Amino acid sequence: MHSNDAGKSGVVNEGNIFNSARVRKLVKLRMWRNRYIYLMILPVLIYFILFKYLPMWFLRTAFYDYKLLKGFDGSKYVGFKYFIRLFTNPNLMNYIGNTLILNFSALIFLFPAPLIFAILLNELRNNRFMKFVQTVSYLPHFVSTVVLVSMITTLISPSYGSLAALAKALGQTPLNYLSIPEYFVPINVVSGFWQAVGWEAVIYVATLAGIDHGLYEAARIDGANRWQQTLHVTLPGLANTFVLLLIMQIGRLLSINFEKVYLLQNTLNLSASEMLPTFVYKTGMESHNYGYATAAGLFNSVCSVILVLIANTVSSKVSDTSLF
Amino acid sequence: MAQAVTAVKKPKRKKGGDFIRRSRGEKIFSAFNLLIMILLLCFFLYPLLNMLSISCSNEYAVLRAEVTFYPIGFNPQAYNMILASEDIWRSVGNSTFVVVVGCVSSLIMLSMAAYPLAFAKFYGKKVYTSIILFTMWFSGGIIPTFLTIMKLGLYDTLWSLIFNSMISAYYVVIVRSYFASIPISVVESARIDGANDFKILFKLILPLSKPVLATVALWVIVGHWNDYLNALLFISSKKNYTLQLVLKELTLNAESSTYNISMTSSSTTGGAAALGQQVRNAVLVVAMIPMCILYPFVQRYFVSGIMLGSVKG
Numbered sequence: 001m002h003s004n005d006a007g008k009s010g011v012v013n014e015g016n017i018f019n020s021a022r023v024r025k026l027v028k029l030r031m032w033r034n035r036y037i038y039l040m041i042l043p044v045l046i047y048f049i050l051f052k053y054l055p056m057w058f059l060r061t062a063f064y065d066y067k068l069l070k071g072f073d074g075s076k077y078v079g080f081k082y083f084i085r086l087f088t089n090p091n092l093m094n095y096i097g098n099t100l101i102l103n104f105s106a107l108i109f110l111f112p113a114p115l116i117f118a119i120l121l122n123e124l125r126n127n128r129f130m131k132f133v134q135t136v137s138y139l140p141h142f143v144s145t146v147v148l149v150s151m152i153t154t155l156i157s158p159s160y161g162s163l164a165a166l167a168k169a170l171g172q173t174p175l176n177y178l179s180i181p182e183y184f185v186p187i188n189v190v191s192g193f194w195q196a197v198g199w200e201a202v203i204y205v206a207t208l209a210g211i212d213h214g215l216y217e218a219a220r221i222d223g224a225n226r227w228q229q230t231l232h233v234t235l236p237g238l239a240n241t242f243v244l245l246l247i248m249q250i251g252r253l254l255s256i257n258f259e260k261v262y263l264l265q266n267t268l269n270l271s272a273s274e275m276l277p278t279f280v281y282k283t284g285m286e287s288h289n290y291g292y293a294t295a296a297g298l299f300n301s302v303c304s305v306i307l308v309l310i311a312n313t314v315s316s317k318v319s320d321t322s323l324f
Numbered sequence: 325m326a327q328a329v330t331a332v333k334k335p336k337r338k339k340g341g342d343f344i345r346r347s348r349g350e351k352i353f354s355a356f357n358l359l360i361m362i363l364l365l366c367f368f369l370y371p372l373l374n375m376l377s378i379s380c381s382n383e384y385a386v387l388r389a390e391v392t393f394y395p396i397g398f399n400p401q402a403y404n405m406i407l408a409s410e411d412i413w414r415s416v417g418n419s420t421f422v423v424v425v426g427c428v429s430s431l432i433m434l435s436m437a438a439y440p441l442a443f444a445k446f447y448g449k450k451v452y453t454s455i456i457l458f459t460m461w462f463s464g465g466i467i468p469t470f471l472t473i474m475k476l477g478l479y480d481t482l483w484s485l486i487f488n489s490m491i492s493a494y495y496v497v498i499v500r501s502y503f504a505s506i507p508i509s510v511v512e513s514a515r516i517d518g519a520n521d522f523k524i525l526f527k528l529i530l531p532l533s534k535p536v537l538a539t540v541a542l543w544v545i546v547g548h549w550n551d552y553l554n555a556l557l558f559i560s561s562k563k564n565y566t567l568q569l570v571l572k573e574l575t576l577n578a579e580s581s582t583y584n585i586s587m588t589s590s591s592t593t594g595g596a597a598a599l600g601q602q603v604r605n606a607v608l609v610v611a612m613i614p615m616c617i618l619y620p621f622v623q624r625y626f627v628s629g630i631m632l633g634s635v636k637g
Contacts, residue, residue, distance in 0.1 A: 125354060
């Protein structure tokens, strides 16, 4: 309405609606009315610029021989030197392989687990027991990664760990599983299961509780047994949540897990545990080669964004669920 | 939105009633299911009970790997040592500071970020939204973040930890979707009464938003208390160490000697080694206490909070 009026008068007065004094006045009025909103946004914007976008600006470190004390002006511009070094690094395929194996093994084994756990939980007859199991199951979520890794090392310690005692009882020699590369992936998956399954099941349990009870009754009247009810009522009810969570999980794929893998790493299992993010950390923070580390980190971020886009496209083709 | 929150409660099943006829297969399944659940229960609890038991058992029982899920020969010496350690107390103080200041500032900034998205029409709203949402999908990464903290002069201060995770786009989306469930007429009538937006937000909207604030507060608190990566990146001097950094050094590097937790009180070297195990586990128990205290209080909020997060992705 307003812009229409302003447009007419603009044409008459100056021939250009955007120069119309009236429009400018209206814009000013509207901005003045929202002055507190702009005041509210201001600290948020400053925060985002300083702590979220300034790091992105620092991504150009990848093109410099960056010296901490000298800044960009004092550091030498080296072009694509570090990217070339990264892509010709003979270990790169090993790092990428480990990144993919560690993340996808966790995804394949751990992603359906909360769904199955939630369905089983829902099938329990006793409500109080169900609540109890669920409450216990998400307690591990509150355990920090440092505590988790300490617990792992205690449990599988060959001299005093419970696992060693179990192995001895079964007549086997206890091994130090953390120093054997082949065991790294299973340790990562099992500990991930312990920590995440209960927490991630919460959302499925809540969705299950929201499924219309009448659907089950209708299915029962039609003669469906419990398995058929699960297959035709429960699973379709969870499908959307499942896909949505899957996309989000894939988006986080290459960035999660750093803390745990870094803390579980030792020189003996490095061949299975060195992945891109840990390589980035070591190159930057331990060898102080910021340029090289940033280049490798940028490569990792770009891969992760591509993964999100692929996941999102596939899911919007296959189902109607997508994030954007 | 409010409906989604209340729908979370599981409808009570009628006892018997619905399930008069149960086939044999269903009975077998139920028994099998119960067995799986009991096994899972043991699996979830065992590492925690083991940790707790080792921390207060007799050192020789620990050394012989006899301690499983209950303490053998009660010995609280490890706890006495920890409570006497100044470094651990200081790191607990540092972590508490980060948690308290971080949580309060996060909540204020998050509500200020979300309010304009939910209740206002203004020029630049689209740009503002994209600026926030873009950071959900792309970030500078650890090295550029470290360089930024250096540049801003926050390196080796506790403020680096507070600022670095003060606003997360994901939480903004969650708070905004909760705000959006509040009728806009509430805001409009307050505006007509002459209240400015800050007053509306802090006096009117926030008291109505307790569930989402509690949920986000929980996430922020747990995040800060358990955070290791950022502390590793931004903190260098011992006096600023947070609890997780001290835990890491104590339990994974076995550097207990530098923390004045002397083991000379034990008569034999074997005893000293085992006591080291007890100290390790006792420290872990101490680190988990605040989370365990928080846990029952927060339970009733967090399911609804997770649902909030899932609705808007």
